[in-house]
Amino acid sequence: MKGFTALIISSLNSFDLNIVRKFAKQGCNIVLNGNQINENIVKTIQNEYQQNKTIYLSGNIQNEIDIHKLVKQILNHFQHIDILIINNECKRHYRASIDEFPTEKWRDIIEHNIILNFALVKTLWPYMKRQHFGRIINIANEHSLAASEYKSACITSHHALLGLNKAISIEGASFGITSNIICPGYIKTNFFEQYDYIKTLADLVLFLCSDQARSITGQSIPWCLT
Template identity: 35%
Template sequence: MASPYNLAGHVAIVTGSTSGIGQALAHALAAEGVNIVLNGFGDAAAIEKDRAALEAKAGVKVLFHGADMTKPDEIAAMVAFAKDQLGRLDILVNNAGVQFVSPIEDFPIAKWDQIIAINLTSAFHAIRAAVPIMKAQGRGRIINIASAHGLVASPFKSAYVAAKHGIVGLTKTVALEGAEAGITANAICPGYVKTPLVEAQIADQAKARNMTPEQVMRDVILDAQPTKKFVEFDQLAGLMLYLASDLGASANGAALAIDGGWTAE
């Protein structure tokens, strides 16, 4: 059966795609025939192994650009690289993100600056560079990975919550500006996803609280999610593919919660 998404031959950049959510989204796009520019930090040999394996498995072009998401010139260069190497840019997935937890009076200023730069400002710079390309094509899809914390707050996460709320506002503005040019912008707002980062938090919390990992997952990590289930990678990917395709052409400026009911309360 033919794919309902009809994305074969398109080109996407996925930031923060060397692990976790970004990696899963990049793999989902490649499986639909999309040529990919990966981005992120990590062991160079491991990144190259994943890049080559994905390219071989999906039969698409998969490139890597190591742009530092705190450096505007490198972000702009990454967007130019995608256009120069792959001929166009159809989909921009702004996913790169970091986290730090602290009471606001103790929150390190350097950590605030880093989180705002990577989680919010990097998306601005990538979108700023991508929009002229997409306007010239008459079509573009900008998909920002926000968070349930783009819609509600939690204590001790001032920088992360501020950045993710900012991503939602940025998404709405870009949606309005690009609407008549065939460009949509939407934000996906996941609840907890079982990434390597979250798995490490589970282990640390279990040790610190003298609880089993199962207790930590249900009573600590997933306390806010009524389903008591993690959001799955393929569920996020399904929403992303919908937004990237013509099926999602009328979704514009939306902040779409996929959080097991967290933000319904």
């Protein structure tokens, strides 16, 4: 993976930080995007892994215009984007019964959790097709595989990710593009409390982006505490 460029859409919690370090150790260039990232952590990573580049492009992407600007910035730095990792935290989380759920709020959650996800993939798709390589990893949660009450919008959007994942895998197969989704259960993201769990989950992300996993695509992988 040395020389690859990985775009990580994240809030850089301890789980995401493990992913960043895993890829940096492999010699990947890292691009971080998110609106809650601690820039001191980014500087620490930059100092730890000076043999490759880690850059932080701040801002919360809200639409396709933002996405195109982000991709243009990355290509100006690295000329290619090989890996896309999206941590699909349900940031617009909202609880309400079906009869009391505001339609506009429901639409907003779908827009954020699935349509922006599709727009990211759509924007990167021509570049990944051209280079005949791409790795797309979505990190969702248990709501991609199960349900709980008062979360109809979040559950619907995360189930939709499963369908998008399969569609990407079919269309990307001829171009060396794979797509997989990981569905972890609740994670205590304090680095020391669940270090092994978070570390092995980061190992899985790294493996799915490797050449050894080139035939693994379209999968929805549950990942739970034991």
